[in-house]
Amino acid sequence: MxxxxxxxxxxxxxxxxxxxxxxxxxxxxxxxxxxxxxxxxxxxxxxxxxxxxxxxxxxxxxxxxxxxxxxxxxxxxxxxxxxxxxxxxxxTPQAYLGTVATILRAGSDYGCTNIGVGKKVLLEYVSANPTGPLHVGHGRGAAYGDALARVLKAAGYKVDREYYVNDAGRQMDIIATSVWLRYLDLCGESFDYPANAYQGDYIWDIAATVHREKRGRLFHGVENIFSNLNSDNPETYLDGIIARSKQLLGDGNYCMIFDLATDTLLENIRQDLKEFGVEYDRWFSERSLITSGAINKAIVLLKKKGHLYEEGGAWWFNTTALGDEKDRVVVRDNGSTTYFASDIAYHLEKFGRGYDQLINIWGADHHGYVARVKAAIQAMGQNDGALDILLVQFAVLYRGKEKVPMSTRSGEFVTLRELRKEVGNDAARFFYVSRKCEQHMDFDLELAKSQSSDNPVYYVQYAHARIMSVYRQMQDKGLGPKVDASTTALKVLTETHEQDLLTALSRFPEVVEQAARNHEPHQIAYYLRDLANGFHTYYNAHQFIVKDKATRNARLALIAAVKQVISTGLNLIGVSAPDSM
RNA sequence: GCCCCGGUAGCUCAGCUGGAUAGAGCAGCCGCCUCCUAAGCGGCAGGUCGGACGUUCGAAUCGUCUCCGGGGCACCA
Missing domain, CATH: 3.30.1360.70 (Arginyl tRNA synthetase N-terminal domain)
Structure with missing residues (x-):
């Protein structure tokens, strides 16, 4: 219209x-x-x-x-x-009466628009390091990214969903070493476990697996590890332990533990996301960038273009010239490449795959990375305007009035799994997605766990369930769900409530389009609340199963359309539309 | 210090690519089930849109300054 x-x-x-x-x-x-x-x-x-x-x-x-x-x-x-x-x-009434027929004919396609037709988008989200289970902070990125993917698809884009797996680098070495240390503990050694190694119970679990399978074959006395280590500061000390672990275990055994830890943790993440209804088309491994030589290739390219210089034994990328506030190291003085180097190679690789647009959904704590990644893209001769980096602000957890401290390293956090178990997928996803991503979010666990009817998701789902119930009533009375949605048949829909509903229904495609254009799935959630409100009001004001056949039929057609749009809309944000509640 | 994000009703948040009387939920108060699920509906009350100045016919929305809160500024990931 x-x-x-x-x-x-x-x-x-x-x-x-x-x-x-x-x-x-x-x-x-x-x-x-x-x-x-x-x-x-x-x-x-x-x-x-x-x-x-x-x-x-x-x-x-x-x-x-x-x-x-x-x-x-x-x-x-x-x-x-x-x-x-x-x-x-x-x-004119004709203008909106027609939307009912349009909706019933199009089914779940109603709302789809074509603004993205012919455009390929790569959407990367969550990409949490496999250093532990996903926590509630990751949940927000997951719910948001997945909903955005669905919305973009509805708008006609061809969307690929990708998870970048940081399966290389120091953090992963710390994980592997943490596991080995716990294993040694299981072997009966007693020592002071480093405070800056990973503390979570899941480290014990992996260590137990190692212990069960290898028995004492990976054992080395702890004095071999800890003697004569530089303990000036905790991080250097930890690096020393990592080096000793590699040395004592040898490449094969070290890799075995490393891989077991990575695989276990990654599988855990995969499973979590899957159960949350969040799926991917591709899991992209950082290590694959190393083995394929992509990182070296990117560094060579940057050197050739004159963006790198050597200083203090390290190779620096002159990102300042491209809008960054400080130059960044790409190759450390010990010869290892930085995380940033991986990121450069990864983005170069992404551009090589021929997308019209790249969207990265990052946690707000990665904000400092935006400028340098954009700089790198420019330096490699790509259009950095094709990359959109959306920063999702943190969800600050509360238990009632009290703030919940969170840190992965200390193992002190509420996992996504715990949240899902207590609140349910639907409520969690609806809650996450009802705020725009740059908005800080106060997540009150007490409230979310309370399972009270305060949760807006029930309100919308209830509208759907109610309509289904009306259908069941119709069937029980032998009236059958046959509907005539022709404009002529719907002429009897003259009540204010009906007009309002028709208007709301006709708005849906515009809402989807807007949500896609602005990357704002929360608009869908708000729209659904509005539509459900229109329906509940109507439900209370009028009877659908009335004697007059024409009126009954027209109302049935109207609520069938409402049911369709609610179901489609809920699906866009990854929430189920139950038949009964 | 510099950079991002936020500051709208008691609380949690929409509205922000400028538009005609600022919205919702929750909390509070008052009503509505011999009737298709009351996880619902109606009504009342509640706001100098953090503050100041500016741009405009018009500003919650744009600009500058300022105050408050969160986050970021590593040869960590």
Whole structure:
């Protein structure tokens, strides 16, 4: 409908320009929006006011010119000029009655738009290091990323969902070493476990597996590990332990523990996400960048383009020249490459796959990385505008009034799994996705766990369940669910509640489009709340299963359409639409 | 110190690519089940949109400054 009105306006403008009443250069990008208030019609356009300044004429006068030129349409009841110069459109019943038939015909395709047709997008989200179970902070990125993927698909984009696995680097060495130390403990050694090694119980679990399978074959006395280590600061000390572990275990055994730890933790993450309804098309391993030589290739490319220089034994990337606040190390003085080097290679690889747009969803703590990654992309001659980095702000956990401290290293955190178990997938996902991603989020566990009906997800799901229940009633009464959704049959839908519902239903495609364009799945959640409210109000005000067949049929068709849109909408944010509650 | 994000009703948040009287949920108060699920509906009350200045016909929305809260500024990942 919006597109229809746009076309009419453009034709009127064209006519005015051709007739010389308005200069063609003056056509601004105007707005055509749903009116906020009923007294202002169904759609409102601000074009006349946009033109007023350049045309040097009063907006209402310009509005009149445009209105006079508007082609006739069976969907427009009347057009009014109001306020400072708005053009308000009032639609005919025919305009929105048709949406019911459209919805029932299109089914779950209703709401899909084509703004993304022909465009390929790579969406990367969560990408948490496999150093432990996912916690509630990751849950937000997961729910948001997955919903965004669904919304973009509905808007016509071809979307690939990817998880970047940081299975290389120091953190993973710390994990492997932590496991070995716990294993030695299981072998009966007693020693001071380093405070900055991983503390979580899951380290014990993996160590127990090693102990069960290898018995004492990986044993070395702890004095061999800890003697003569530089303990000036905890991190150096830990690095020393890692080096000793590698040396004492030898490549084969060290890798065995490393791989077991990585595989176990990654599998755990995979399983968690899957159970949360979050799936991927590809798991991209950081180690594969090393083994494939992609990192070296990227470094060579940067050297060739003159972006690297050597200083203090390390290779630095001159990112300052490209908008970063400080140059960054790419190859350390010990010859190992940094995480940043991996990231450069990874993004180069992504660009090589031919996407129109790359979207990275990162935790807000990675904010410092945006500038340097963009700099790297420019340096390699790619268009950094094609990369969108969305930062998801932290969810701050509360137990009632009390803030819950969280740290992966200390093993002190609430896992996503615990949250799902206590709150349920639907409530968790709805809650996560109802806030825009850059908004800080207070997640009150007490409230979320309370299972009370306060949760908005139940409100929307309940509307769906209620409609299904009406259908069951119909069937019990032998009335059958046959619907006639023709405009003629729906003419009896004249109640205010019905009109409001029809308007809401016709808005859905616009909401999906907006949510996709702005990367804002929360708009779907808010829309659904609104639609459900319209339905519940209607439900309380009117009976659907009435004697009069025509009315009954029309109402049944209307709520069938509502049911479809609620179900489609919930699916877009990864929430189920139950038949009964 | 520099950089990001936020500051809207008692609480949690929408609205922010400028538009016509600022919205919702929860909490509070008052009503509604001989009737398709009351996990529902209706009503009342509640806000100088952190503050100041500026741009504009028009600012919660844009700009500058400022105050408060969160996060980031590693040869860590």
């Amino acid at each position: 919006k597109h229809h009105l746009h076309a009419l306006l453009d034709r009127a403008m064209g006519a005015l320009e051709n007739g010389g009443q308005l200069a063609a250069t003056e056509r601004p990008s105007y707005q055509l929006d749903r009116s906020r208030q009923k007294g202002h019609g169904d759609f409102a356009c601000n074009i006349a006011m946009m033109l007023a300044a350049t045309a040097k004429r009063p907006p209402r006068e310009i509005a009149q010119l445009i209105v006079d030129m508007l082609p006739a349409s069976k969907f427009i009841d009347k057009v009014e000029i109001a306020g400072p110069g708005f053009i308000n459109f009032y639609l």
